[in-house]
Amino acid sequence: xxxxxxxxxxxxxxxxxxxxxxxxxxxxxxxxxxxxxxxxxxxxxxxxxxxxxxxxxxxxxxxxxxxxxxxxxxxxxxxxxxxxxxxxxxxxxxxxxxxxxxxxxxxxxxxxx
Amino acid sequence: xxxxxxxxxxxxxxxxxxxxxxxxxxxxxxxxxxxxxxxxxxxxxxxxxxxxxxxxxxxxxxxxxxxxxxxxxxxxxxxxxxxxxxxxxxxxxxxxxxxxxxxxxxxxxxxxxxx
Numbered sequence: 001x002x003x004x005x006x007x008x009x010x011x012x013x014x015x016x017x018x019x020x021x022x023x024x025x026x027x028x029x030x031x032x033x034x035x036x037x038x039x040x041x042x043x044x045x046x047x048x049x050x051x052x053x054x055x056x057x058x059x060x061x062x063x064x065x066x067x068x069x070x071x072x073x074x075x076x077x078x079x080x081x082x083x084x085x086x087x088x089x090x091x092x093x094x095x096x097x098x099x100x101x102x103x104x105x106x107x108x109x110x111x112x113x
Numbered sequence: 114x115x116x117x118x119x120x121x122x123x124x125x126x127x128x129x130x131x132x133x134x135x136x137x138x139x140x141x142x143x144x145x146x147x148x149x150x151x152x153x154x155x156x157x158x159x160x161x162x163x164x165x166x167x168x169x170x171x172x173x174x175x176x177x178x179x180x181x182x183x184x185x186x187x188x189x190x191x192x193x194x195x196x197x198x199x200x201x202x203x204x205x206x207x208x209x210x211x212x213x214x215x216x217x218x219x220x221x222x223x224x225x226x227x228x
Contacts, residue, residue, distance in 0.1 A: 031215045042205050042219030043156070045114070088155065092215045099144055099209055101217060103155045 004089055006104035014112050019076040021107045023089030032072035033090040033101070034063050043088060047074070081111050115140050115208050117220035125226045126196055133192045134223045136206035141186035144209040146217060147179070149202045156205065162189050196227045 005024045013019060023032070031050055035043035047058050049065035049072060056063055060077045076083055086106040093100040116139040126132050136145065147159040159179055160168040168181040182190045193200050203222045210216035 033216065040222075040224070042117075042207070042222045045210075045216060045218065048216055099215055099217075100146075100158060100161065101215060103157075105155045 004104035010108040012110045024071040028069040029091035035088045119220040123224040131194045142208040148205040
């Protein structure tokens with residue numbers, strides 16, 4: 001079935017460093033969503049991508065929809081302590097128009113001040 | 114995006130009992146989703162709840178264990194029935210957004226511990 005693979009599983013970086021994480025699939029997606037989940041909170045939508053090749057920014061965050069439509073990347077520039085959390089990618093399930101999402105396993109980010 | 118609240122925010126329950134979780138949205142939404150997130154894991158969809166129809170459950174989840182109500186376009190409940198320690202998880206509700214077909218917005222979650 002459909003599956004999203006996220007890497008790396010976890011990252012530990014110094015404040016100020018840039019971060020890059022990705023999400024890949026064996027099947028084509030027509031939408032990529034990136035979420036961040038803070039401890040004790042629900043996921044928050046960061047960026048939504050709808051077209052192959054699309055590059056979208058949200059502040060220090062930039063996400064790209066891969067040309068093959070089987071991958072997406074999220075970059076964080078000049079990381080700060082509040083970037084700590086788990087980042088999930090998600091994409092639509094291919095069964096019908098039910099708007100269900102498939103979720104990656106997440107990338108856990110720790111930032112050392 | 115919609116503002117979503119959940120009650121309770123957390124609870125500790127004894128095995129064999131049931132807990133009903135409420136999800137309230139500040140605007141009318143077509144679709145509401147209930148997820149389970151086990152400790153350190155990703156999100157697993159339990160069911161999709163549309164107003165005026167029966168909830169649609171995912172493989173591995175059944176109505177007897179997780180009955181859902183959706184009485185109107187701003188409210189839904191999920192009941193976790195006959196709980197066991199394996200039901201200890203975060204339960205999240207989400208709603209579809211109005212900007213994109215697949216965008217979902219989440220409540221803060223209900224952290225359930227079953228002893």
